[in-house]
Amino acid sequence: MPIKSYDAHQIEAKWQQYWQVHRVHETDLRGAADPYYVLMMFPYPSAEGLHVGNVYAFTGADIQGRYQRLRGHDVFEPMGFDAFGIHSENFALRINTHPMKLIPRNVENFRRQLRMMGLMLDWSHEVLTPDPDYYKWTQWIFLQLYKHGLAYRATAPVNWCPKCHTVISNEQVVDGECERHPGTEVERREMEQWFFRTTKYAQRLLDNLDWIDWSDITRNAQRNWIGRSEGAEVDFRLPGRDAALRVYTTRPDTLYGATYMVLAPEHPLVGELVSEEQRAQVGAYIERARKMRAADRTDEEREKTGVYLGAEAINPVNDQPIPIWISDYVLIEYGTGAIMAVPAHDQRDYQFASQFDLPIIPVIRPTGGDPPEGEAYVGEGVMINSGPYDGLPSQDCLRKITHDLAAQGVAQPRVQYRLRDWCISRQRYWGPPIPMIHCEKCGIVPVPAEDLPVRLPEIEDFRPDTPGGKPLERYKPFYETTCPTCGGPAHRDADVSDNFLDSAWYFLRYPSSHRDDVAWDAELTRKWLPVDMYVGGNEHAVLHLMYTRFLCMAFKDMGLIEFEEPFKKFRAHGLLIREGGKMSKTHGNVINPDEYVDEHGADTLRMYLMFLGPYTEGGDFRDSGIIGIRRFLERLHRLYWEVLTKRAADAPGAEPAASGGDAVPAWGALDRPTAIKLHQTIRKVGEDIESFGYNTAIAALMELLNTLRAAPALDAFALESLAILLAPFAPHEAEELWEMLGHEGSILAARWPQYDPALTVTEEVEIAVQVMGRLRGSVHVARDASEQVVRDAALAHESIAKHLAGKQIRRVIHVPNRLINFVAN
RNA sequence: GCGAGAGUGGCGGAACUGGUAGACGCGCUGGAUUUAGGAUCCAGUGAUGAUUCAUCGUGGGGGUUCGAGUCCCCCCUCUCGCACCA
Known part of the structure; x- marks a missing residue:
């Protein structure tokens, strides 16, 4: 029975129950004729409950899903929970509760809130990352990468967060501080870790960015992060030694201007090259650099520091000896950890040379103009002071000098990426154990696939990095095992994998979540993947989104899937702010969706969030504005109720009076201006949804309502169309209106109305x-x-x-x- | 510093390839109605001047054009990304 006045709670409870009972949101994955996979970034189920940022993101994705469904697609819109990881673990530690107890509670609360928001979620395919049925396959993926040489173990300088008590990836380091702990300096530690060889795919990750249909802002962030540069490796002879000092440069055209060399303090040759006289000074400098906090070391404002090594290298272009220094402005991780310094044409080198009175030799003259005073000239121009190359355009010499040196065997062209391999190991408890066994005799042995999952034991003391070692190391029943190869004593890898691995493949699991014998079903995967539409926050542009792309490429090469890009379309939503400022716990201005749903209902909250501003740019949530949406829904409801009850009353008499003085539109044929408005709106709302212009789509719906309210008469097409256009935004109310119109069943069975182009003008x-x-x-x-x-x-x-x-x-x-x-x- | 984007009423924000700036909503003003209401309905609402008329108006300054929020140049501010990556 339709409800007379707009009572959001009654209407929303009614339709949520209907959807659940009739499984309106569940998709027949195998039988679907026209699959459309809508994905939203699954949340970490925090104890605070669903964040309004999640609601914003999910509603924007849900609109796409509902719209495509009304367009006739079989839409699959799954949801799950990213409940492993440091986030959950730290919280569990803080409130002194075991995560295995904590997570189910949080998840239950999230499910309640997600249902409350009226999302078209198919809960029959939920995944939960800490579920052994899920992480069994996370571990299996690790084994696949290992098998194909994409997982390797290395001792490398890694980022250690003293608050997380674990290593974190480069991507999780922000300005030398831990992403999770602002103000906490990341330390550098040498540790043996598992890495995934993401760099192997650097070029493909970059190339595909040219064609994947993603937000520009996201593709740009990825390009930046991959950081491709073209240059050359050049060898500088070291007098009296066999070895040469190899540097990487993007400016081989400036080789004649190299007046000194700089090694990173950590460079392996430092110890060998340092002269007796300089040894003490160099040692002190290295010690100081080692202790230096990461954020300070990368502060560009800081004056350059460095120490002369007491050694020379020979510049291969002119056989001149030039001094070798060490300085912390050269990074050991990038290139060869050593540079040739060209102070005339590199600002950093210029600063350094000025600081230490090293010669500055210009080798490029700007065309038509003088070189700048007091700084390096980094542009192109004409070669000078460069022997046989004098007078040539510097651009030509980029390749030419490399080519000539290559002929002598002292240089080679080289492409360099900023992207690093993905450090997978975490010295923590709350994650999937890395499925590897360390045997004294056989070395590193993968756990046989049939032994998966390697279950995470429920241990009481899961604190990280206590004196007894890592949590899983302290727990002997887990740690001590036997070698699958020789049967001898062995121990398990005591690290767990990075939380980002859990979320790097979840979209592959959703359709196949019922299969316990394979990670993903070949047929379902062929049918449903890649994902048609992925909507999420751009904060994951270089983390999650890079890792998923890497994994897909690797899977494709292994023959496990048939595509290499996971998401056909990705759209980044903007940032939601509140009253002009950032929303954060510290500001105490975080929006709790429950409060707003209590006060106004989910449809109002959904619609208001979408109305705030352009979805891809974000919006400013102001409490004062939400009432406008609420009034819109109330007016809408009233119009339908009045028109339809009046029609029911008029119906027996057949001839509806053309309302004399009555404000309620009669039932009859639409007048032309109203019809035009209707058809224009049908077109606009469809176009706007496709381009994520939700705010203008809603404005158009409001205009249409204003027009219909002023119209002398309405017809079924007008009222049905408006209900359907509303359905992506305010799904509960749309159902209620649909029922008022005399339909049985969900409005999702309806089809998006067709507009008549002739009636749009x-x-x-x-x-x-x-x-x-x-x-x-x-x-x-x-x-x-x-x-x-x-x-x-x-x-x-x-x-x-x-x-x-x-x-x-x-x-x-x-x-x-x-x-x-x-x-x- | 580099890269990307953005500056429009009191506020959030509209404006397709240059073509009536300010859609839609909030707020505000006036009116109607109601015992009352953070209710509903109607009208108005960029600024200035005396009205139905005019002038000025899209961060600032120049320019192109019959015509510029939109295109070009310079400057200012803000947001985001990268940041001693050689």
């Missing part, structure tokens, strides 16, 4: 009339009227005539259906 248009480019009035003429007609109409206009009085018309500019401009003097 008026037959009369208003033409702006300008005199000398200034607006002086307007005239109404028939659509597509000729210039002559418009001109005559305009000249007949008295205010136009006034402005043209005494003037001669020199020129007339006519833009059909828009304006006419008289140029006169």
Whole structure:
């Protein structure tokens, strides 16, 4: 039974129950004729409950899903929980509760809130990362990568967060601080870790960015992160040694200007090259650099520091010996950890040379102009002081010098990426154990696939990094095992894998979540993947989204899947702020969706969030504005109720009176202006949804409602269309209106209305009339009227005539259906 | 510093390839109705001037054009990403 007045709670409870009972949101994955996979970034189920940022993201994705469903697709819109990881673990530690107890509670609360928001989620395919049925396959993936040489173990300087008590990846380091702990300096530690060879795919990850249909902002962030540069490796001879000092440079054209070399303090040759006289100083410098906090070391404002090694290298282009220094402005991780310094043409080198009075030799002269004073000239120009290359354009020499040196065997072209391999190991408890066994005799042995999952034991003391070692190391029943190869004593890898691995493949699991014998079902995967539409926050542009792409490429090469890009479309939503400022716990201005749903209902909250601003740019949540959406829904509901009850009353008499003085539109044929508004709105809302212009789509719905309320009469097509157009935004109310219209079952069974192109244009248009480019009035003429007609109409206009009085018309500019401009003097 | 984007009423924000700036909503003003209401309905709402008229108005300054929020140049501010990556 339809509900008379707009009572959000009653309506929303009613339809949520209906959806659940009738499984309206579940998709027949195998039988689907026209699959469309909508994905939203699954949340970490925090104890605080669903964040309004999640609601914002999910609603934007849900609109796509509902719209595609109304367009006739079989839409799959799954949800799950990313409940492993440091986030959950730290919280569990803080409140002194075991995560295995904590997580189910949080998840239950999240499910409740997600249902409350009326998302079209198919809960029958939920995944939960800490579920052994899930992480069994996370471990299996690790084994696949290992098998194909993409997982390796290495001792490398890693980022250690003293608060997390674990290593974190490069991507999780922000300005030398831990992403999770602002203000906490990341330390550098040498540790043996598992890495995934993401760098192997650097070029493909970069190349595919040219064609994948993703938000530009996200693709740009990825390009930046991959950081491809082209240059050359050049060997500088070391007098009296066999070895050469190899540097990487993007500017081989400036080789003649190299007046010194700089090694990173950690460079392996430092110890060998340092002279006796300099040894003490160099040692002290290295010690100081080692202790230096990461954020300070990378502060560009800081004065350059460094120490002379007491050794020389020979510049291969002119055989000149140049001094070798060490300085912390050279990074051991990048290139070869050593540079040739060209102070005339590199700002950093210039600063360093100025600091230590090293020679500065310009080798490129800017074309048509003088080189800048007091700084390096980094542009191109004409070669000078460069022996045989003098007079050539510097750009030509980029390749030429490399080529010539390559012929002598002392240089080679080289492409360098900023992207690093993905450090997978975490010295923590709350994650999937890395499925590897360390045997004294056999070395590193993978756990046989049939032994998966390696279950995470439920241990009481899961604190990280206590004196007894890592949590899983302390727990002997887990740690001590036997070697699968030789049967001898062995121990398990005591690390767990990075939380980002859990979320790097979850979309592959959703359709196949019922299969316990394979990670993903081949047929379902072929049918449903790649994901048609992925919507999420851009904060994951270089983390999650890079890792998923890497995994897909690896899987494709292994023959496990048939595509290499996981998401056909990805759209990044903007940031939601509140009252002009950032929303955060510290500001105490975080929006709790429950409160707003309590007060106004989920449809109002959903719609308001989408109305705030352009979805891809974010919006400013102001409490004062939400009432506008609420009023809209109330007016809408009232209109339907009044028109439809009136019609029911009129129906027996068949002939509905053309409402005498009654404000309620009658039932009958639409007048033409109303019909035009309707058809224009049908077109606009569809187009706007496809381009994520939700705010303007909602504005169009409001305009349509205003028009319908003022119309003399309405018909079924108008009311049905508006209900369907509303359905992506306010799904509960749309269902209620649909029922009021006499339909049985969900509005999702309806089809998106077709607009009639002929009815999207008026037959009369208003033409702006300008005199000398200034607006002086307007005239109404028939659509597509000729210039002559418009001109005559305009000249007949008295205010136009006034402005043209005494003037001669020199020129007339006519833009059909828009304006006419008289140029006169 | 580099890269990307953005500056429009009191506020959030509209404006397709240059063509009537300010859609839609909030707020505000006036009116109607109601015992009352953070209710509903109607009208108005960029600024200035005396009205139905005019002038000025899209961060600032120049320019192109019959016509510029939109295109070009310079500057200012803000947001985001990267940041001693050689």
